[in-house]
Amino acid sequence: MDLGIAGKAALVCASTSGLGAATAQALAAEGSRVVFAGRRSELARELAGRYPGCVGLAADLSTVAGAQALHDAAVRAVGPLDIVVLNSPPPPPGTAVDLDxxxxxxxxxxxxxxxxxxxxxxxxxxxxxxxxxxxxxxSSSVQAPIPGLAASNTGRAALAGYLKTLAGEVAADGITVNLLLPGRIATDRMRSLDETVARASGRPTAEVAAESLRLIPAGRLGDPAEFGAVAAFLCGEPAAYVTGTAVRCDGGLIPTL
Known part of the structure; x- marks a missing residue:
């Protein structure tokens, strides 16, 4: 399928690893001029160097000033943006009781x-x-909050509310606004969360990982490339009538439609 995004200028935030990197690589493989962005500027440039027309930039995505600076730098590098993929560094785990x-x-x-x-x-x-x-x-926490990730659950749900509102306001302008919600994908972040749970419970990490795996109907972790492929489709021309929605890529993990 031709996604119709060859030559489009795309910015993918936090794209030096994990799901951000998978998404940026999927867009670059479609011929988009992708800005890979993250704190690890050398890694961003190394990943971008694998694809023609792509660039890597340093980015601080923890502040408004950092986000605005990244936008301006991206426009200077590849021109006005056609595709914006939001992706934020996750806050540390913690309970709602302890969230100050x-x-x-x-x-x-x-x-x-x-x-x-x-x-x-x-x-x-x-x-x-x-x-x-x-x-x-x-994150799937937008639809089913994840225990022990109070800060993440709160912030991601707030962003979802903003994006749903925005989708209705700009749909007539030919702009789609969507969320892509991963379940358990084989990334460093997922391994880190398993290790955190293992330490807190005094159990081996392998036991914690196996326990969570049993909750996934597909019976396995997702591959980052699978997630990236869905992201690229949602950014493509064939998905022009898909907007204001949350799409899950979770192997059936969340037990609701």
């Missing part, structure tokens, strides 16, 4: 304020050209 205002403020800056600032910077061009794709890499 400073920690919540910090997580909301990364998960909500910086992404909305980035979207706001990109929107004028998208509306003017009457074509655009805004996609957020979220």
């Amino acid at each position: 205002p400073p920690a919540l403020t910090e997580s909301l800056a990364s998960l909500l304020l910086a992404p909305t600032a980035l979207v706001g910077a990109a929107l004028p061009h998208l509306r003017q050209q009457r074509w655009g794709r805004i996609l957020a890499i979220g």
Whole structure:
């Protein structure tokens, strides 16, 4: 299937590893001019160097100023953006009981304020050209909060509310706004979470991982490339009538439609 995004300028946030990297690579494989962005600037440039027309940039996605600076740098590198993929560094695990205002403020800056600032910077061009794709890499916690990830659950749900509202406001401009919600995908983040649970419970990490695997009807972890392929489709021309929705890529993990 031709996704119709060859030559499109795309920015993928936090794309030096994990789901961000998988998404950026999938878009680059379709011929998009992708900006790989993350704190590890050398890795961003190394990944981008594998694809023609792509660039790697350093980025601080934890603040509004950092998001705005990334947008401006991306435009200088590849031109006005056609595709914006939001992806935020996750806050540390923790309970709702222990979540204090400073920690919540910090997580909301990364998960909500910086992404909305980035979207706001990109929107004028998208509306003017009457074509655009805004996609957020979220979490299944948007639909089923994950125990022990209180800050993440709160911030991601808030961003989902903003994006759903935005989708209705810009649909007539030819701009789609969607969320892609991963379940358990084989990334360093997932391994880290298993290790955190193992330490807290005093059990081997392998036991914790096996226990969580039994909850997935597909019987396995997802491959990051599978997630990236779904993300690329949602950014493509064939998905022009898909907007304002949350799509799960979770192997059937969440037990609701």
